[in-house]
Structure formats: C-alpha cells, structure tokens
Amino acid sequence: MFYREAGDFKTTYAEDNQTFPLKLDRIGYYAILLxxxxxxxxxxxxxWVSAVLLPFLIYSIATIGLNILTGYxxxxxxxxxxxMAVGAYASYKLMTSFPDLSMxxxxxxxGAITAMVGIVFGLxxxxxxxxxxxxxxxAAQFFLVWMFNKVEWFYNYSASGQINAPExxxxxxxxxxxxxxxxxxxxxxxxxxxxxxWAARNMTRSNTGRRWMAIRDMDIAAEIIGVNPLGAKLxxxxxxxxxxxxxxxxxxxxxxxxxxxxxxxGISKSFLLLFxxxxxxxxSIFGSFAGxxxxxxxxxxxxxxxxxxxxxxTDIAAHFEFVIVGxxxxxxxxxxxxxxxxxxxxxxxxxxxxxxxx
Amino acid sequence: xxxxxxxxxxxFLNGLMAGVMYSLVALGFVLIFKASGIFNYAQGVMALxxxxxxxxxxxxxIPFAHLINTIFGTELSTFGWTLPAxxxxxxxxxVMILFAVLVEKLVLKHLVNQEPIILFMATIGxxxxxxxxxxxxxxxxxxxxxxxxxxxxxxxxxxxxAFLGGDNFYGFYIDTLDIYAAVxxxxxxxxxxxxxxxxxxxxxxxxxxxDHQAALSVGISLRTIWVIVWAIAGFVALxxxxxxxxxxxxxxxxxxxxxxxxxxxxLGGFTSIPGAIVxxxxxxxxxxMFEFLIGAPFLGGATENWFAYMLAxxxxxxxxxxxxxxxxxxxx
Numbered sequence: 001m002f003y004r005e006a007g008d009f010k011t012t013y014a015e016d017n018q019t020f021p022l023k024l025d026r027i028g029y030y031a032i033l034l035x036x037x038x039x040x041x042x043x044x045x046x047x048w049v050s051a052v053l054l055p056f057l058i059y060s061i062a063t064i065g066l067n068i069l070t071g072y073x074x075x076x077x078x079x080x081x082x083x084m085a086v087g088a089y090a091s092y093k094l095m096t097s098f099p100d101l102s103m104x105x106x107x108x109x110x111g112a113i114t115a116m117v118g119i120v121f122g123l124x125x126x127x128x129x130x131x132x133x134x135x136x137x138x139a140a141q142f143f144l145v146w147m148f149n150k151v152e153w154f155y156n157y158s159a160s161g162q163i164n165a166p167e168x169x170x171x172x173x174x175x176x177x178x179x180x181x182x183x184x185x186x187x188x189x190x191x192x193x194x195x196x197x198w199a200a201r202n203m204t205r206s207n208t209g210r211r212w213m214a215i216r217d218m219d220i221a222a223e224i225i226g227v228n229p230l231g232a233k234l235x236x237x238x239x240x241x242x243x244x245x246x247x248x249x250x251x252x253x254x255x256x257x258x259x260x261x262x263x264x265x266g267i268s269k270s271f272l273l274l275f276x277x278x279x280x281x282x283x284s285i286f287g288s289f290a291g292x293x294x295x296x297x298x299x300x301x302x303x304x305x306x307x308x309x310x311x312x313x314t315d316i317a318a319h320f321e322f323v324i325v326g327x328x329x330x331x332x333x334x335x336x337x338x339x340x341x342x343x344x345x346x347x348x349x350x351x352x353x354x355x356x357x358x
Numbered sequence: 359x360x361x362x363x364x365x366x367x368x369x370f371l372n373g374l375m376a377g378v379m380y381s382l383v384a385l386g387f388v389l390i391f392k393a394s395g396i397f398n399y400a401q402g403v404m405a406l407x408x409x410x411x412x413x414x415x416x417x418x419x420i421p422f423a424h425l426i427n428t429i430f431g432t433e434l435s436t437f438g439w440t441l442p443a444x445x446x447x448x449x450x451x452x453v454m455i456l457f458a459v460l461v462e463k464l465v466l467k468h469l470v471n472q473e474p475i476i477l478f479m480a481t482i483g484x485x486x487x488x489x490x491x492x493x494x495x496x497x498x499x500x501x502x503x504x505x506x507x508x509x510x511x512x513x514x515x516x517x518x519x520a521f522l523g524g525d526n527f528y529g530f531y532i533d534t535l536d537i538y539a540a541v542x543x544x545x546x547x548x549x550x551x552x553x554x555x556x557x558x559x560x561x562x563x564x565x566x567x568x569d570h571q572a573a574l575s576v577g578i579s580l581r582t583i584w585v586i587v588w589a590i591a592g593f594v595a596l597x598x599x600x601x602x603x604x605x606x607x608x609x610x611x612x613x614x615x616x617x618x619x620x621x622x623x624x625l626g627g628f629t630s631i632p633g634a635i636v637x638x639x640x641x642x643x644x645x646x647m648f649e650f651l652i653g654a655p656f657l658g659g660a661t662e663n664w665f666a667y668m669l670a671x672x673x674x675x676x677x678x679x680x681x682x683x684x685x686x687x688x689x690x
Contacts, residue, residue, distance in 0.1 A: 076475060124671055124674065124675050127674065127675050127678055128671075128674045128675065128678055129678070129686075130474070131397055131474070131478070131628070132624055132674055132678060134478075135620045135621065135623075135624050135667070135670065136624070136667070136670065136671045136674060138617065138620060138621075138667050139664060139667030139668050139670070139671045141667075142663050142664035142667055143664040143667070143668060145663075146660060146661070146663045146664050149660075150657070150658045150659075150660065220688050220689075267617065271482065274479075274482075275482075278479050312428050313428060315498060316424060316425060316428055316494070319490045319491075319493040319494045319498065320490065320494065321490065322486050322487070322489050322490025322491075322493070323486075323487055323490035323491050323494065324490075325483075325486055325490075326483045326484065326485070326486030326487025326488070326489070326490060327483070327487050328483075329479065329480070329482065329483030329486065330464075330465055330480050330483040330484060330487070333469065333472075333476055333479055333480045333483065334465070334468040334469060334480075337472055337473075337476050
C-alpha cells in the first residue's frame, strides 16, 4: 500500500541514485538509527550488551570487511581470524605504549596497521586465484597466530602469553577495563559501525567499488577494459583488512578485555566470518548485517532453548549446535545461494505489489 | 660422519613418513575434486567420523547413548560385546557408503550447476554437521584406536643402521606404524590407479572428470558416479582415520588434518593423484627439516604450524597450477 515509489518524484541525479529509493525505506533507516542511538542505550542491560549487541556490532564490521574482499572483489580469504588478531595486538601495543592516546585513534590506527599487513598478504593474489588463494590466505592465518604466540614483544613479555586491555576512557567514560557501563561500550561500537557501514556503502558504488566488481566478475576482461588489477585487488585487501582490523581491535579491547591469540583468533573465527558473509549474502552491505545477526543470535537462541528450557548438558547442546548450524548452512545454500540479502530483496519486490497482484 | 648428520637423516626419513600420512588425506580430496569439481572440505571430518564409528563398533558402543540418556533418563552405554577389527572395518565401510548415498541425495543433487565456491561452502556446512553428529553419536571423549598394527620404534631398522655412526648413534628411529602407513598408502594408490585404468567404472570416472557434458551425452549417470566417488573417498578417509587414529588417538584434532592436506594439494595440483603423493612427501620432509634446521634453533619452534602454507604460497607464486596440475588456461 505505502511501499511504492509512486508520488516520490526524483528531480536530480543524486536523488535518483540514492541508497534507499523508496520513501518508506528512508524513513525506516532514519528511524532505526534514531532508535539505535537514542532509545536502545537507555533500555539495555549488561546481559543484552555482552551476549547479543556487542558481538553483533563488532562482527558486522568484520563481515562488511570480508564482504568487500570476497563479495565485491571476489577474493576468497580464510585469513580473517589472523587479521583480527593483528588488529587486536596492534590496539594492545598502542594502548600500552601511548597511554594518553584516545581510544578512537587507537582503534583507527589498529585498522591502518592491519591494512598494511593485509596488503602484504594480498600480494600473492595477483598470481594465485580462486581456491588456491583461499588456501594461500591460510598461510596468513597460521603464520600470524604463530607469530603472536612466539614473539614475546607483542604481549609485553607477560608470563601467561595473554593480552589484557588496560583501562582507557573516551570523553570521560571508561571504555575498556573492568568498569565499563554497558551503554558506553554499545554506543562506542555503534558509532564505528554506522560510520564504517556508510563508508563501505558509498565506496562500493563509487569508482573503486566498480573496479572491484569488474575484477570479481572476470579479472582478465576487467584488465582489458583498463582496470588495474594490482590497484584494485590490493585496495580491496587494504580496505577489507582495515575493517577486519578495527573489528579485531574492538573485539579485544571493548568486548573481551583479555585474549589469547590461538583461542580468540583461531581458524574457526575465519570460518565464522565466512559463514556470516555467505549466509548474509555475498556483495551486500545489508547482507553483512543480516549474516552477523544470524550467526550471533542463533547460537544464543539454541543455547537458551536447549540448556535453559530443556535442561540438557552443555556439551550435548554444543554438539547439537554444530549439527544445526551445519545443516542450516547447507539448507541455505540449497534454497537461496545468495543469502539473506536475496531473500530480503525478493520480499521487497513482493511488498511493492502488495496487496494487489499486478 | 657426525651424529648430527645422522640425526638430520633421521628427521628426513620421519618427514617422509609424515608426508605419507598427509598424502593419505590429500588423496581423498583429489578423488572428489577430479570427479565432481567439488573441493571437499569435509574430508578431514570424514576421517574423524570413520575413525569414531570404527572405535564405536569395536567397543560395542550404543550410538547416541548420551543423547538418549539425557532425554529419557536411562543409563545406556554399551551393548556389552566387542567386535573383531575386521568386522568393524567392514561395518564402518558400510556406514561410509550409506553416507555417500545420503550426501548425494540430500546435498549434491540440489546443488548441481552452482558455482564452485558455493559447493565448497556446502562441504564446510557438511563438515560442521558431521562433526556435531559424530560427537552426538559416539561421544566426544578421546578414544584409543587399536586394530592390531604394531607401534613404537622399529627394532630391526635400529639394529641394522646402528653401525653407520659412532658410539653415540643407536640407529634410525622410525615408527613401525609409519612404515605400515607407507605400505598401505602405496597399495591404496596403486589399486586406485589400476581401478581407474582397467575397470569400466574407472573409465566412467575418468570420463566424468574430463568433461561432465560429454560424459552425460554418452550415457554415464553423473549421480551414480558421484555416489561411487564419495564412497571411495569415504574409504580413503577410513584408511586415513585408522592411521591417524592409531597414531594420536581419535579426537577432534583429527579433523584438522584436512587443513594440513590443503598445502599438499596446492603443491601437487588439485587434479593429480601422483601429485598428492609427491606434494605430501615434499611438505612432510620440508616442514620437519625446516623445524630441525631453522625453526627450533632460531625461531623458537612450532614452525610446523605454518611452514607448509608458506611453502605452498611461495611455490604457487611461481607455478599457480601446482606441480602436476593441469595448466590453467583463461579465456575471456
């Protein structure tokens, strides 16, 4: 009924090109932003922030990052866990070396450092393609995790080999350490998510993004029409690693507070991010959010049902989680290989006609 | 010759043996990739699942005992009998074949003509599923697998090589299990090669590997071939599971050998059975020698975790299709 473009006249090129062409979508978008910034912080409690909202927000950033590389530029990466570790350890070193540095700058710098590491490990992508690249990125994953384990400088020679986030403040509020109020951590991450998602959306429909997509669709053809594969691939690696590094820094400093590299950033994290991208939908910013939400919320839901309601032992619940997640991934791929984003698109198309059939 | 040198030789030999173990896993990958173009990430979990099932049958465990106990409050654990190794292996093989049929019917059939990356993701989903399923079925504790293959250092080799060195050298230490694994791998590979060269099914397999469309048009059923290939891969996984399981116990980490098999595949090329063997040997020797010569003395050890991937990465930069892989031709 209301979900149409009828009566919504576009008079400029910019208006014609906007992200949400329908008025209702635009209103919905601003409404969600308003609720996210002005309502949610006052109603949430500690459980919601630590179990649902923080992981969702942080993984959204990482998923957008991986989606840029895999979904938009077509380079499959299994090294995202390692890149998150780079972000985490970079933020740790920055926090301990420069205690006065603002956390916002720390997080951004960690992203920049990760971007540089990403470029180094992205170099082979010029020669290696497809699966071979996926396996080659495993080299990054295992090498980085090994390095953070072995080189004591990275964890400041602590005996346990762990890194612990020292207390830091943003605008007078504690953002890391033991005494963080839930709404501060939430707002801090949410701001990053909004800015980074906005940047990603605009990057992907700009010149840069179109180059990435040309490389994804067929790199040789793209090269012939004048896309520089070196620039396109490396910029995708850099931007993607920046996002993943920011996510790693936030995950460690704001969410976990303490981390051990093999446990927090192992190969399973790489797969988790890849699942989020695939389930959400390759090459879609909305899909990144949907995938992250699904993979964060679903295990919480399962655990609540099986352990909380049925009273099963946690190990059985964990095994069941594996079975169900595995089955769901397969079912998703069979029913809709293009993920939740494609389902959403189909729903919207249907909505535009509803309730009249034509 | 110094004892150092002989120790190096021993590391080299052990590297070869470790390489054989990697090849065993890589072989399953190559088989499925050649026949269906699917990169089967679940191969490692298949090995784990096969080993779990084998141990379960041998000890007469009741499947899903833990789950049934939780739901119905019973106290089931075992049937109270034990099966001889041979019977248990046959039964497990049956389970793996059943698994192949189910995978084809429930998963692959619906994913025909999808992009390779989608199929790859589906096998990751499959790996997750099987991991949870295997744990639910047989429990997740570490199990001992013993089907009668002797273990420990081989006395005969030690006694007959001791004369090489001085007083401090007691001969090369090589695990008997590794020698068995090498022999079994050799038999497995040669029988696979013979099978694909001289039997009708083998010819059909090769035809499908060459060209799906052409194979279909001469009346080869793709779906039957896929079931056969997955069943063979299940058999290879069983062999690998037995070997790795006897060596280090049946536990979750067994499924991670799939990750170790990936660089092997990259070195050898995804489409070549000899490549899987040679690649496995290069990786096995390479990582053991690197750890011995450079890793342990200079880098603080545990370089085995990443050396294989780095080696494969370096190698691929110069030869993107691997040692024996088909040359990649790209057209617009």
